[in-house]
Amino acid sequence: MLNERIKPIVMPKWGLSMSEGKVTGWLKRPGSTISIGDELLEVETDKITNVVEAGETGVLRRVLGEPGTVYPVKALIAVLAEPDVPDDDIDAFISTYAVPASEDDGEAEAGPQYHTAETPAGTIRYAKRGEAGPTVLLVHGFGGDLDNWLFTIDALAEKATVYALDLPGHGQSTKRIVDPSLSSLSQAVLGFLDAVGVERAHFVGHSMGGAVSMRTALDAPGRVASLSLIASAGLGERIDHGYIQGFVGATSRRDLKPVLETLFADRGLVSRQMVDDLLKYKRLDGVDEALRALSASLFAEGRQASVLAAGIADAGTPTLVVWGEEDRVIPADHAQALASTAQVAVIPGAGHMVQMEAAGKVNALLKDHIAKAD
């Protein structure tokens, strides 16, 4: 009974390959009163550095994670409790805390980390989290993959069945893109939903994935319960030509790193691992062709070929638009294209990868929007 009032803060697991993280610094002092969504500390992984937000309320009674020290996932790094919980109870809690479930056990419970589905467009890799509630589909952007939803998928899965897929030409899905158009990608997404037996889902699309989601809402309105458009393409013509060119053309870490820094408000978030992982993806056979074909078809000459805002406004699909204020790839003012019909949130201090840079805020918006639309 006692433990219910003591709330452990543990090293989070961001993404399926994360096994440990380094505490880089605390943003709240011991004794602070914490509300849900408050930024508690910064954690650095080999992939990315991010802020851990509070998921509970209480007083920060103990800070255990030492800055500069690496902790395994789920290790206890702080304790939240109401002021009336005795210190002895908290000490007892800490001394008996055991890191629950080792990595292997966790995998065994959750099943394989990634799945593949055979679709008319080819093999599609996806991840699935959660068992209940509304079905949500996460659609990444140009050059991305399902790990772009590192900080999103588990948060949404608390109250939904969440799918995240790799679009054709991306991640570990087929690299073959027959027709580099939004319609073709939308068809591939619908084919994926058919393959996993989902009739209708809440679409969450980032960047190009937002445009794919909009295309799907227009072509197959019955299958799109709602739209959440994050830094989405398809809401205006502008897009940073230099970013697209640079991303497609980069073959070395030296070339790619500055390009990736464009994606974030905080350039320091681009880690060596993130660059290496993207280079490894870009070296795969077929990726270069796929990216070139898509960029030529969708973003030629630095202009977006498809602007779907008007159609979406008319269609009446419940829509959320989220943007990072400092987005240097697609300008944040594109958010206003749907201002009259959608909920629009522009988040300060975040760039194009707003769902990673301000995960807590974006996740809260998504949960709220999906709950309302369902």
Place this chain on the structure above:
Amino acid sequence: MAPVVGIVANPVSARDIRRVVANATSLQIADRANILLRVLAALHACGVRDVLMMPENGGIRAHVERGMMRARSRGEDIYPALHTVSMPVTGTVADTHHATAEMRRAGVSALVVLGGDGTHRAVAAECGTVPIAGISTGTNNAFPEHREPTITGLATGLAVTGRVPPHIAFSANKRIDVSLVSGATGATVTEMALVDVALVTERYIGARALWRTENFRELYVTFADPEVIGMSAIAGLLEPVGRDESGGLMVRLSPDGDCRKGVTTLHAPIAPGMMARVGITDWRRMPAGVAFVPEVSAGSVALDGERELSFSERDRLSLTLRDDAFRTVNVAAVMRHAGQNRLLTGTPVPVTAAF
């Protein structure tokens, strides 16, 4: 004076295109030298102390000399002394002609020849009455008989040392003389063949060897042995004619190897490993001393399997078979005689006892 034996060993026989078209033998130089060493040992065993050899640059003599030197250094005295005809080496058939003539002049008692039909033909052209002991190292080899060269050496040694009477030791051979009178200049070229003369319609000499039958028109043979290889096999398989009977055989073949219209079709081993179907329109005996004028008006003449001469409509070609044209060592007869008279035992039967 002890008899001297001449040796003509051709280093370049069995090098022609039939190695490619028909898997024909190519006897290595080192093996030719080994053959020669065996012959030399046999001659020495019969009392021959000196041999006179044709010089060549093909390596045979160098190998032979090395073998003899090794025997000497082991203290063995099993070879006769080896002398070389003093003459320039051209690497062509002229060397054989030249060396044979020199040996004849030097008075050799017999000529041991290593080569094919072509080499024997070149020797026969110059050897006069000196008997030939042939050893086959060539391709078609209808003329030299096949046997272990040691035996040929023994027979030659026995013959030249007088231990076998000449009428047994030596036999007469036939040949066909070919005469070609140029229509343009009036000049006459004469050639000869020991076994066969083949007339083909193509006029270029090319790679010399004869292995295609489609242009083959006429065949003249001194003997027709069904056991031999080459164009003369065609005659042998139609009507055998012995080496020791008078006259030969003339065969006409159908144009372009046509085997259909009323002609006799024959399968014959015209080269090693090559069975050919030929159409025969006619064949008849070729008596000695009668000049034959062929029907083919232009083409080339292959002598013992190699194209040598070409002729046109303006030229006049005639062929005449001659009996008793030159002599060979009759190895079979010599050895039979040696056995019957125990010539190689410690106490040979007196020579006269054989009669």
Place this chain on the structure above:
Amino acid sequence: MSRKISMKQAINEALDLEMRRDPTVIVMGEDIVGGTGAQGEDDAWGGVLGVTKGLYAKHGDRLMDTPLSESAYIGAAIGAAACGLRPVAELMFLDFMGVCFDQIFNQAAKFRYMFGGKAETPVVIRGMVGAGFRAAAQHSQMLTPLFTHIPGLKVVCPSNAYDAKGLLIQSIRDNDPVIFCEHKNLYGLECEVPAESYAIPFGEANVLRDGDDVTIVSYGLTVHRAMEAAAALAKDGTEAEVIDLRTLSPIDWDTIVESVERTGRLVVVDEAHPRCNLATDIAAFVGQNAFGALKAGIQMVTAPHTPVPFSPSLEDLYVPSADSIASAVRRTLSPKGASPRIAA
């Protein structure tokens, strides 16, 4: 999909994938199938250390055992490349280059230049390099500098399974002759490698570790020794940047110079003999092009000027160790770091 496989498996997989992709790819070498013409099993060896094992079952006669006749078959691979195939010829131990070097450096390397740019020779010659296998002086050398010296050749030396696969695929697709050097002591080393095909471009060094205090440049096996040294140095507060060259020709000068301009200190590690090797080459280049950035004399850590010895006690002294690399780094950090030192 990514999974852990060894460098040996990665090379096998690269050959398999490229043979599937491109029918002009053929693979030849001594015993790469094994047992050809013998009475026992097909595919008896799959290479002397089993690198090509199993490929014969998948690709049949496109895997060709050769006579022990390097001049002839390396030359044949080069001739076939000049006629439109993409042969991968295994030279087993690259030490054997001595008997076929003419075909490599006078023929393959020169065709394009000598023929006025009208020839392409997309041949890959792969073989084992490096000491530590108790294989003695004629099966253990790091002869990479000899190949690197020759214009017209490209020289690759991966340090891990991921790089080996991507670099070998690039080598096969490359239109120039490539010498692909496989350190025999890395064959068993595993790392995450995608199952798909991918190519790593030439001339791009891999920065394995970031650091601001000193730059350590190496390739092949000694990259791992450099990483060990860097880990040890980090405990003392020295952060070393470790650069794995991956390809020696072309070489990524930019990454080296940019790093040295930041750290001001350079240690070059080369398993080759000390004279005219990659270490001297890089040291000279940095001395010429980034002298102003240097805070200390450049240190070179190499094998000694001796043949590779046989006895384990000697061979273990032969290959540059993590300790010797760390010591070299410390020399660059000491006040006397800039003073000249004559290498043994």
Place this chain on the structure above:
Amino acid sequence: MAQNPFPLGKDELLKAYRTMRTIREFEERLHVDFAKGDIPGFVHLYAGEEACATGIMMHLNDNDRIASTHRGHGHCIAKGVDVHAMMAEIYGRSTGACRGKGGSMHIADLSKGMMGANGILGAGAPLICGAALAAKVRGDRGVGITFVGDGASNQGTFLESLNLAAVWNLPVVFVVENNGYAESTAMEWAVSCDSYVDRATGFGMPGVTVDGTDFFAVYEAAGEIIRRARDGGGPALLECNMVRFYGHFEGDAQTYRAKGELEAIRASRDCLTILSERLVEAGVIGRDELQAVDREVNALIEDAVRAAKAAPLPVAEDLLRDVYVSY
């Protein structure tokens, strides 16, 4: 005109004659111009050996590959390499077959199946095994011909290639151009086994020796050997006994030759004379027709020399070009 008794039609015979005459004229012109100091570097002349290259190359098409030697001009011309490009190359001009980067010893034209003259003796044999392997893998019935002199026939590369070609049953023809001299050393001394046919036999393939000064002898033997290789019959060796009219290289005083040797071979073993006499004697081609070819060839060579001398030299940026396809 008389009936043609030859295995080639009149046009083909004229082509063979033209090829041989072009080689002769090309080489004799180089002999003169080299002595004048017009030509840089080494040149090795093929004059006297024309029947061999021509008799063999008449059986080949652009898909068949040849690997040549340092004495490669004749092989190039017979294989169809452009004479102007060759001459410009020998003069070191940017219009040369190799843009002035190769010179006499490295003339190549892969589009014609000419894989290069080669300054390394015996190096062509392994390469042509590879070319033949490529043809075999593709199944395109191509053959590979490698030329080697009697001297380089002692190279390990050549002997290893005989073995490899036999083991892999490659469509390769090994042509030994036996002109009697390895540079200055006599073949009889330097070649231990005395007979190339023996060498071939020792490596499990047939060997044939022909008179290399007789175009028809070479043509016919090469035809059989090449057809056999094309049909999958495997490798073979063809020895052409021939004569070299000039020294090993230009400037060689040839003091190793016997007195009167050169005069004798020029008088009796000139393959061009032998061919033209036979053509005229057979009444197939008139002497006037041959003389017309001679005049055309002479004009061609004259023009090639004029164009080569007028052509630009390579410039500084060419120094660094074409080391790699990409780097």
